Amino acid sequence: MSLLEVTGVKKIYRARRGGTAVEALKNVNFTVEKGEYVAIMGESGSGKTTLLNILAALDKATEGTVILDGMNLSTIKDSAIAMFRRDNLGYVFQDFNLLDTFTLEDNIYLPLVLAGKRHQDMSARLSQIAPALGITDLLKKYPYEVSGGQKQRAAVARALITSPKIILADEPTGALDSKSSDELLALFKQVNNMGQTVLMVTHSTKAASHASRVMFIKDGVIFHQIYKGECTDQQMYQKISDTLNLLASGGDLK
């Protein structure tokens, strides 16, 4: 059984006063296996963020089902959604979403504190992941005192610390300079190598080239996907940009 199964997902937004309906997702079907590193690519307005929000249980699909590790997201009660998210998902945002009232350490602890964990357990877990993320020296600092790349690493630590079933990343390199982006991507790869499933939404070809599989979304459907296989990052980059060119010129891959 796959870790994540997305079947026939459809999302329709209605304007508030009965205006026209917009179909953000038409019919999305895919699965993600445990330990995979998947990137979803698409242009602005292609529906990729909508999809990610549905996967993260931040939004509900109009039709279709999302099953994570045997649990159907649409059957989870509203009151239990936050708890579900906390226990099963790690989310990395484009603009970090760190709280400026907390030190980095406390920001990372937040989901565990919410889950009612003891402090010893939390610090034990943090001491395991902090060196790999290179943030050990930054833990006592506040978000305003560190760089964007450092903030994003802390945000990744926050996502990792709950040992989630899957990490969802929404344009994680979007607000970073190229050096920080490279570091972050290397980090994701490292995390993935340790067995962590990662699903990333991006429109950066470079970011996507690190993934083991890239799916392309266009006009609300999964249009195409390519596997990395034995390719290098360089070759993968080339494959992706060829596909994007085809997509942009309106070519039909099927």
Add this chain to the structure above:
Amino acid sequence: MKAGLYSKIAADGIRKNGRLYIPYFITCILMVALFYIMHMLGFSGMLSNFEGASTASDMLKLGTIIMAVFGTIFLFYTQSTLVKGRLKEFGLYSVLGMNRRNLGRIIFFETLISWMIAMTGGLIAGIGLSKLAELGFMRLIAVEVSYKFTLSVPSLVTTVIVYTVIFFLIYLNAVRRVRFASTINLIRSDKEGEKPPKANWVVGILGFVILASGYYIAIKIKQPLSALIWFFIAVILTIIGTYLVLIAGSVLLCRILQKNKKYYYKTTHFVSVSSMAYRMKRNGASLASICILLTMILVMISSTSALYINREETLMNHYPRHINAYASKYGYDKDYGEIAEKLKSSIVEKTREYGATAKNETYFFNYCLSGYFENSCLDLDINPMENFATIDYDKVAQVYFFDVDTYNKLTGENESLAEGKVIAVIDGKVDVNDELKIGKETFDVIKKTDNSKAKLRNAVSTNVVSTIYVIVDDVDKAASLYKDYKDPTGSPMLSWYWVYDFDIDLDEEHQTELGNILNKLMHDELTSKHFVNYCDSRVYQRNDFIKTFGGLFFLGILLSIIFLVSCVLIIYYKQISEGFEDQSRFGIMQKVGMTKENIKKSINSQMLTVFLIPIIFACMHLAAVLPIIHKLLQLFGHNNMPLLLSCAGVCVLICGIFYAVIYKLTSNAYYKIVS
């Protein structure tokens, strides 16, 4: 045309941000109104007909100053929140080609509009509320008002000046923020993180020390006379201490809590402690101001209600019988005894003529001296005016010379004394040895009664300072020893008191009438001889007591309501505007896995602290000043500690209930905003 554009942009800005501006305006209006009313009551001399008016108006003057300081701080804080929300908009205007001066003009019009609304609304509300208060006063206490709320021009002018200055400062501050920020910074301003405050150990500890010394002074004070001087110092220290403790100490406390991992890393504490630590510095000042206003409420209501409720007992102490005649004069005269007897017999005769019979008579006269008491010696040579600053008021004492016969009559004892021997009855904290020296004379004390004999205390009305009753075999002879003692102004130190109180079998109306007749009689007989004299019926005085104490009580209630409402409004506004700031923060936390339940709990814990801090501090302050209040109330003849305590208790309870309601409302509103 161009000016029209700026004012239009300013007005639009206010309209579009209505959910923040409307509570802001309401707060401004109430603060202006409150300032006006307090200034009017405190400075216009309207309360001058009142007994205890100086205390009330001092309190109000203090309140006015606090309101001005507090108003400045609070409006600065709210305005900076408002401007912060609009910086992005200003950034956009700047991108579209407005320069800094143009932006300054928009801010100018915005401040102008706020100023106009605050001023007109505030002054109208102030005048209206004061009129309403007058009507309420008439209704509540069915006696004529001894003061009127009229329009006070000086207060109007002061209010306008003070708030114009405050608004001008606010304007300058807003301009400064826009002027020194680049366009990019303006646009990104809502994303910019703010530095959490560092704990300042020095200021925090200093605050605790100052607060503690204020408390120490307040608790240490033993005598009402010294209380008046030290009271003020204690009040100032407490106010400064409160501000420092709440501004720096509270951050310190949060940091200490954060160090305690077991406490801090709990779901309910984690978010609230950290966001309080983050905000406390700028919140500290408003919390401290609220706390001081609350303290004033508690002090006012508990003291005035205690006075009002206890009025009958106070009346009884002042006027133990239906008819109370009193005469006094400085100096010694051997004829006083004769005058006393004659006065008594003419009163008895007049009463009989009126057709009434006197019962339960209390009749006596005595001599009194006061001086500086130390080592069993009453020093009569110290000039209290010259030594005003250095004198220890706890050592000022009065000596009353009583005849042993009068003493026996008043107390029901059966004592007899040889010449030169005395009995000392001591009321207060003075130590008398076997030899009592008064001025240059020495008396042999053969007996000391340490306790205050209630009957003797009643005989000399209320005790403000320590008192020694010296019982002698012949009061005339004892007094004659002091006939040549003069005080620095040249008038005799000795004073003679004459008291004749009795009950009569008449109805209330006739008691009043007889009282007036006797008063006239005494006046005719004594005034030409320079005696201070009066004769009061208790019935008549009762009305006066109700009027005075009722008036004070009403004033206390009135001010407390205004204070309380504005305190609550300020807290409410503060929390609501913080709610808007926290919206995104709670959004993030929900994404990270905070449940609605968690949010509710964390809001409750945060609110509870914000609400509880001022009232807990206010209760502490109240507890510290209660001893002083008790002593000050003694000046009014009030000596009922249990009543004062229960009044304070009820008062705290009522405030607490009121608070609980507002707490519920505020946390609901906050919850709605953030979730």
